Amino acid sequence: MKSNLLSKVRAASVFGLLTDEVSDVSVAENLVTFIQFFCEDTGSVETHFLACQNILTFFESANSEAISALIIDGLVKHCGLSLSSVTGLAPDGASVMVGKRSGVAARLKQVNPILLNVHCVCHRLALACTDSNPSFKYINNVETLLRQL
Template sequence: MISFLSKYDSVLKLHFENSTRFKGTSNLIQNDLILSVGEVMLKTIKKEISEASFVAFILDETTDISNTSQLSKIVRYVTKQGQIKERFLGFVDVSMQRTALALNEIVLSTIEDLDCGLKLVGQSYDGAAVMAGQLGGLQAKVKETYPSALFVHCMAHRLNLVMQQSLNKIR
């Protein structure tokens, strides 16, 4: 990736051509750089959220080709300038624990980490019982702690289901 970027960045290209000590191509160095960039981005997101009036969480679980269940965490908020921001916070491996209780722990720890519990007004998940169930689903558990967090079924998921069903009827 960094070699590809050097084709479009003359300073980076010059560095690769002339550097004798540090090129930054080691996988350990690249992982450290990725972690550092991630920390800076998360700090910026936390600052924006601290200034926001309202926050909502969007979670979606999917299984990848290696049979690993991953939960994507997204936070949505309105900045003080009135801009709607939607930020991807990362993936969490939930292969071993896909219960509403386990997912609730992930949500609560994320809310605590972002320090936005009092601002939480929305939550959006797919229609699976573990997520959307009114009595024991994740949305009900989050609502017990944060009563203002209204649940809205993920419209993107609904659109995907409608498209799948309609395309199944076309020969």
């Protein structure tokens, strides 16, 4: 399945990445990455799961240097894709991802200056919803309680 996906990505010549780091109950820091590209076969933009990498397996912390290295390593070594083909990055708004000097986006832009960094729309919507209505505080409290359980 992955080789079929990668052949479609190579045919598209350019692609974007949607990525975020996620902690699970075992306190593992995982980097989850999706890839988005125009598929000539279907004539539409497609988004597919690309990778889930445990950051702490290779690095001591989930900092921007570690995340950037995992993205580059995953694309180049494991997928055989060129970093110059990445035209878009959509991370959450965390400073580790979008920091102007040493965030993941800034590090990837050093390698590929045409990369366009856009704050993920889903993350922006979630932030807007939690701040827009006081009644959402109850939902946040329930979510926090459920996570703690």
